[in-house]
Amino acid sequence: xxxxxxxxxxxKEIPAEAQIVSHRLMLRAGLVRQTASGIxxxxxxxxxxxxxxxxxxxxxxxxxxxxxxxxxxxxxxxLWRRSGRYDAYGPEMLRIRDRHERDLLYGPTNEEMITxxxxxxxxSYRELPQVxxxxxxxxxxxVRPRFGVMRGREFLMKDAYSFDIDHASAVASYHxxxxxxxxxxxxxxxxxxxxxxxxxxxxxxxxxxxxxLAPTGESGVFYDGAFETxxxxxxxxxxxxxxxxxxxxxxxxxxxxxxxxxxxxxxxxTVAPERRREGRGIEVxxxxxxxxxxxxSMGVSxxxxxxxxVFPQMGSYxxxxxxxxxxxxxxxxxxxxxxxxxxxxxxxxxILNLKPGDAACDALCERLYAAAPGRLLLDDRAERAGVxxxxxxLLGHPWQFVVGPRGAAAGRVELKRRxxxxxxxxxxxxxxxxxxxxx
Ligand code: ATP
Ligand code: MG
Numbered sequence: 001x002x003x004x005x006x007x008x009x010x011x012k013e014i015p016a017e018a019q020i021v022s023h024r025l026m027l028r029a030g031l032v033r034q035t036a037s038g039i040x041x042x043x044x045x046x047x048x049x050x051x052x053x054x055x056x057x058x059x060x061x062x063x064x065x066x067x068x069x070x071x072x073x074x075x076x077x078x079l080w081r082r083s084g085r086y087d088a089y090g091p092e093m094l095r096i097r098d099r100h101e102r103d104l105l106y107g108p109t110n111e112e113m114i115t116x117x118x119x120x121x122x123x124s125y126r127e128l129p130q131v132x133x134x135x136x137x138x139x140x141x142x143v144r145p146r147f148g149v150m151r152g153r154e155f156l157m158k159d160a161y162s163f164d165i166d167h168a169s170a171v172a173s174y175h176x177x178x179x180x181x182x183x184x185x186x187x188x189x190x191x192x193x194x195x196x197x198x199x200x201x202x203x204x205x206x207x208x209x210x211x212x213l214a215p216t217g218e219s220g221v222f223y224d225g226a227f228e229t230x231x232x233x234x235x236x237x238x239x240x241x242x243x244x245x246x247x248x249x250x251x252x253x254x255x256x257x258x259x260x261x262x263x264x265x266x267x268x269x270t271v272a273p274e275r276r277r278e279g280r281g282i283e284v285x286x287x288x289x290x291x292x293x294x295x296x297s298m299g300v301s302x303x304x305x306x307x308x309x310v311f312p313q314m315g316s317y318x319x320x321x322x323x324x325x326x327x328x329x330x331x332x333x334x335x336x337x338x339x340x341x342x343x344x345x346x347x348x349x350x351i352l353n354l355k356p357g358d359a360a361c362d363a364l365c366e367r368l369y370a371a372a373p374g375r376l377l378l379d380d381r382a383e384r385a386g387v388x389x390x391x392x393x394l395l396g397h398p399w400q401f402v403v404g405p406r407g408a409a410a411g412r413v414e415l416k417r418r419x420x421x422x423x424x425x426x427x428x429x430x431x432x433x434x435x436x437x438x439x
Contacts (some may be wrong), residue, residue: 006044178249214283283320363408377395402415
């Protein structure tokens with residue numbers, strides 16, 4: 001993409017309504033614009049980030065055998081009357097009436113719809129387990145939308161739903177999902193700690209929130225620093241073996257981690273003092289086993305091994321995909337702007353042409369750019385070098401290839417790593433191999 005042609009409305013003035021750093025940076029860097037309270041339009045650079053995050057989420061869901069579907073945003077009220085939640089849900093639900101006076105709603109979540117879809121087609125225990133997910137917009141009419149995309153009214157969520165024949169199998173589905181989440185967040189470059197969460201009126205032991213540490217987070221958190229260094233991608237788990245999953249779960253939950261609601265001073269005091277991490281955190285995911293709550297209330301059963309009807313055991317598993325954009329920025333920025341983790345950034349690298357019109361600069365930039373035009377951002381604007389450096393740091397490109405007239409004449413490029421500020425001078429041929437590796 002050529003920056004001279006790219007729709008990237010950056011802002012110099014910090015908008016007054018933006019209270020937290022991620023919101024300010026998302027507006028300044030031209031990622032989103034608010035169209036109504038808590039409702040945002042995603043501009044090209046922001047949409048690229050949202051897509052990158054969705055893709056990592058999708059790959060890790062697929063890796064544990066979850067299957068992608070796409071359910072609509074609008075749902076008939078009838079479904080929610082069946083589960084009893086239509087009246088219970090309260091004012092956060094956006095209720096709509098169509099021209100035939102039928103009650104609809106903009107989905108805040110999809111348990112009812114997926115349970116109904118499942119019930120229409122699955123008749124036997126032999127077809128279980130099933131895990132289905134989608135990545136779809138949700139609407140919750142939050143009392144106080146704030147912090148930009150972190151607490152919006154319309155937001156993008158990955159929500160998955162598991163159906164199992166019995167409790168043991170449902171627990172294995174839950175463990176599998178926990179592993180997928182830990183891998184997803186690691187690949188997104190953030191440390192999201194699983195914390196025991198309240199299961200609410202349904203009870204039960206299986207609910208975890210995944211929380212990223214950030215001073216602007218809405219929950220107080222306490223956890224063992226051992227979580228920070230663990231490599232979940234290297235975790236040796238056989239996802240088809242319940243015993244292996246159980247062992248992984250036991251290892252993971254042996255470390256202390258809790259939000260203030262669940263905090264236990266006695267258990268906390270057993271964590272080595274140098275490993276105690278205390279602060280505030282942002283909930284980016286939530287997994288929940290709730291048994292037969294929906295299959296039971298909606299009358300969805302399958303025939304079990306002995307021919308008797310059984311209500312399948314369910315779990316639901318959410319990731320706040322659009323919230324993650326803000327949460328990643330909260331966790332990864334400096335005074336100059338965003339520091340995107342690799343794999344999340346709108347572009348893995350940018351090329352800065354410090355002197356457009358200079359024959360050597362133009363030629364070298366075009367050569368580098370041609371190596372991966374769809375993946376690179378070429379700053380070809382007629383602007384001062386300082387403006388280009390500032391914008392590149394604001395946008396947070398993980399790698400920046402800086403091409404100035406003197407270097408270009410000698411076939412040299414300066415390569416800057418955004419995260420560390422490290423710079424090195426390299427040959428054009430090395431720059432080309434680096435680009436090939438990134439793209
Ligand atoms: P919160 O406690 O932050 O209101 P929640 O517990 O109501 O969230 P869930 O129903 O668990 O949310 O939804 C799954 C995920 O969707 C959350 O972990 C969060 O990342 C995301 N999410 C929930 N509400 C919003 C929102 N208003 N804006 C953006 N993302 C949201
Ligand atoms: Mg939650």
